[in-house]
Amino acid sequence: MTTTYAVPPSAIKELEGLVTRIQANPGRMVDTASFPERVNTRAILNDLPEGMSEEDFVGVIELAMFTECATDIYASAITARARDAGAGWLATFNEDVWKPDEYMHAEPFKLILLGMGFNESDLDRRISEVQQGTFVHNGGDTPVNVTTFGMVQEYLTDHFHGLIADTLKPMLPEAAHMTYEVKRRETLHMVWYRNMTAIQVAAQPELVENVAFEIARFQLPGNSLVPELQSQAERWLQMMGADIGRITRELGRLMYQVTESPRLFGQLIMETIDKKDLVTGRIKPHHVKWVMERPGGWGYALLGEAILERTGMAFMFKKDEKPRGVPTCTRRFATACARG
Numbered sequence: 001m002t003t004t005y006a007v008p009p010s011a012i013k014e015l016e017g018l019v020t021r022i023q024a025n026p027g028r029m030v031d032t033a034s035f036p037e038r039v040n041t042r043a044i045l046n047d048l049p050e051g052m053s054e055e056d057f058v059g060v061i062e063l064a065m066f067t068e069c070a071t072d073i074y075a076s077a078i079t080a081r082a083r084d085a086g087a088g089w090l091a092t093f094n095e096d097v098w099k100p101d102e103y104m105h106a107e108p109f110k111l112i113l114l115g116m117g118f119n120e121s122d123l124d125r126r127i128s129e130v131q132q133g134t135f136v137h138n139g140g141d142t143p144v145n146v147t148t149f150g151m152v153q154e155y156l157t158d159h160f161h162g163l164i165a166d167t168l169k170p171m172l173p174e175a176a177h178m179t180y181e182v183k184r185r186e187t188l189h190m191v192w193y194r195n196m197t198a199i200q201v202a203a204q205p206e207l208v209e210n211v212a213f214e215i216a217r218f219q220l221p222g223n224s225l226v227p228e229l230q231s232q233a234e235r236w237l238q239m240m241g242a243d244i245g246r247i248t249r250e251l252g253r254l255m256y257q258v259t260e261s262p263r264l265f266g267q268l269i270m271e272t273i274d275k276k277d278l279v280t281g282r283i284k285p286h287h288v289k290w291v292m293e294r295p296g297g298w299g300y301a302l303l304g305e306a307i308l309e310r311t312g313m314a315f316m317f318k319k320d321e322k323p324r325g326v327p328t329c330t331r332r333f334a335t336a337c338a339r340g
């Protein structure tokens, strides 16, 4: 169950303003013209992380390339949902900024595969097969569902590209540089989607239900487009040294930044656990929720603070303890980030 989307006009204006600022200053996009025509990437095969075979490494690069080449599929799914909801700001952002930006992202990975000796027309044929595939969106359809999906997806892609670039760097600095160029755009996309989500939740706090629903049901697009590759991603992430604790903390930080309050954060965590049905046993999350929701929802505030303390994010709510009248930095930070 999710909340009916009813963001007030003042927040729509804020979202439109954010998109206008992003359009005015989208930052430096990936410049594929600056990339070399060919890079010899075979050297990396002698210096792969422990336990990673040549086939694994090719799989990693293919997963990145195939999920990046499907921009049109994601873009039409997002624009259709934005138009259905009358969210012109989201359709504009998606069509005018995000889509042209994403069009460039598959290129470094294709160059890496070509540099290993792959045949270009074979790669192009496989790319067009993926581009004609079906992307299954497992989440909801409101604008806040879409921006939450975008936030999580961009964060995970950013992280994945970062691990690839770090793996490439010692032997192939040029290929690493191209990959970092894509990674830094994913970071910016994640920040934009986070800010859009935060504005909607601030305007209609019950939307934490939708945010929780989206996080609980989240699936990377590779699951539907290239399942044979995506199913191996966890193993590959471990080989490349992914720190799952860090990913969890960073996702937790994003969830906090979306709510900007320990109480809403606590509620978001509980809703997510509840919707994911993560807990087995006699006490179910919805029993805990019932207790948490006693007058004023103070239980959520305690839970939120406890999680923030436990994950080293306590500093984020401590700013809430400042005397009234002292502005907190989060909203200003959000605006500054939106300027890229």
Ligand SMILES: [Fe+2]
Pocket: 068, 102, 105, 157, 186
């Ligand atoms: Fe991308």
Ligand SMILES: [Fe+2]
Pocket: 102, 154, 185, 186, 189
């Ligand atoms: Fe992106």
